[in-house]
Amino acid sequence: MTADAPQRVLSAPTLEGAYRVLLGFPAIGPFLAYQFVIDLNYAAEMPFSEMDFVVPGPGARDGIRKCFGSAADGIEAEVIRYMADTQDEHFARLGLSFAGLRGRPLQLIDCQNLFCEVDKYARVAHPDIAGISGRSRIKQTYRQQADAMPAWFPPKWQLNGPPGH
Structure with missing residues (x-):
């Protein structure tokens, strides 16, 4: 199953097809497989639109x-x-x-x-409004770093460079 996985992901006809390849791995559930396929889709070799499908986490x-x-x-x-x-x-x-x-x-x-x-x-x-999972705490608190990082985007988005380029 794993030996040809990279080729099966790259040859999938759709983003969802590539997602299904990843979903076939043990211990990779729907949300993690979706996050992985979105990350892989940033590469030029993955020709899919991020508007193809979504898996809600x-x-x-x-x-x-x-x-x-x-x-x-x-x-x-x-x-x-x-x-x-x-x-x-x-x-x-x-x-x-x-x-x-x-x-x-x-x-x-x-x-x-x-x-x-x-x-x-x-x-x-609004801690009184319940979600589905029942979670009520925040895992981490945002802490601003001293130095701002420059923005960088996947090259296939064609957004790198100064704003308005």
């Missing part, structure tokens, strides 16, 4: 539950897709100016991560 599922209640249980991937597909409409409706990341709109993985961040924020700000 436990934090995203909790964040979605906190935003939409139990009505969203079981349709978290569809909620994430809806938010990514209609982001411009919601930014306009809310009077928010969001030009994306140097013009790149939010992708499915970004929206998945945003719902995870909603969950973490809500655990502190």
Whole structure:
């Protein structure tokens, strides 16, 4: 199973197909396989769009539950897709100016991560609102480092260089 895995990942016809190769490894569950395939997809050899499909992680599922209640249980991937597909409409409706990341709109993985961040924020700000997992603590507290790191993006995004290039 593992000997030809790199070739099977690279020859997969879709991002989901590459994900399924990784999911076949022992001890790699759905969320970890998705995170790995997204990371691998940053390479030029992986020609897929981050808008191809999404696997909601436990934090995203909790964040979605906190935003939409139990009505969203079981349709978290569809909620994430809806938010990514209609982001411009919601930014306009809310009077928010969001030009994306140097013009790149939010992708499915970004929206998945945003719902995870909603969950973490809500655990502190609204501890009475339960998610699916029952988690109530934050594992780490953000600590700003002394020196800012320069931004670097996967080359296939074509965003490296000064802003507005």
